[in-house]
Amino acid sequence: MLLRTMWCRLGTPQCLRSTYFHPNLSNLTKQPPQTNTVPSRCFSRSRCLDTHQCTPVQVASPQFQRPKLRQYSTNIATFKPNLKVAAVPGKRIPKGPRTKQPSRTNQPFQAADQMMQCIAFATADQYHLPTLCHDLVSQGFNEVELPRDASNVLLISTDLAAKPDDIAMMFFFREGSVVFWNVEEKTMKKAMRLLEQHEIQPYEVALVHWENEEINYSIGEGNTKLQRGNFVLNSEMDPDEAVLERFAFSNALCLSVKLAIWEVALDNFVESIQPIPEMLKSGKRVKLSRADVMQKIGELFALRHCINLSSDLLITPDFYWDRENLEQLYEKTCLFLSINRRVKVVNEKLQHCTELADLMRNHLSEKHSLRLEWMIVMFELARVIF
Structure with missing residues (x-):
């Protein structure tokens, strides 16, 4: 009774007194809700933000309700993030750039009309060069003879050049790479379509166009060199020697694009086995059969064989042994493309x-x-018992 009197003196309305001190609490839910005006200075569930001006508020009675927290309006129906990605039918688009392209900053400014394009692609594990040469010649392209020790390369020339300052050439390497020099886009696409018929174990189309190497080049005075990310060809060089210089540059570019494809394959392999260390760390059972483990080991050794045994990534090809000037161009290009460092990381x-x-x-x-x-x-227990 004393507590009830003190509570009434504090200004609590009769509805609240009946709520908390009702003799029969089981009948509270049957009473219809009532509303009473409560001053905000009272010790009620509503607090006044301005103590100098008390605004009446409405309090539900007789049931006690928790104070509602501030709610923020979130209209999910109107929020539609733009997550559309251009997809290639039947092909998986890579998640992002897998290889780090060489830095080409601080390049000297040159006029756009003086620069021509050299671009390399890796499209398959291997090419069948004899049949490819026959189809290209039948389509109006011209074969160019190379030295006998360059037997794994097919050189094709065409009159359809992108810019008139230089001839158009295409180097097809048997290891599955192609390099275009000053070839117009329409002719390049035509050659790529013909190439598809002679590929052995082709790669994904999206991956081929993602992992490429593109370098600009120009023709000027002085010795042929690689200058700040651009090829500078000697305009006074003998035509046969000029072809071999392009071959040296193309050889290094082919190694780079092939290595980029293998880097992607290694990244995919690492992602496939990534849950295994986590399972071992947490003490969970690794759900892999013997066949799955042997398949993973086979994929790993096949990739290791491609990088270290069946390619020229670890050694300089024999073609450059008696051609020191071409060997310097080849090695400088490989250094610019960070091939040795990338091979070390892959291994x-x-x-x-x-x-x-x-x-x-x-x-x-x-x-x-x-x-x-x-x-x-x-078995021994069963033999003893029975």
């Missing part, structure tokens, strides 16, 4: 993946041995 990743694959193989071998031991024990 370190391959070594880590190999260790993880060996760990999984040993784990499966131990599980198999343990299963055999239990089978032997159960």
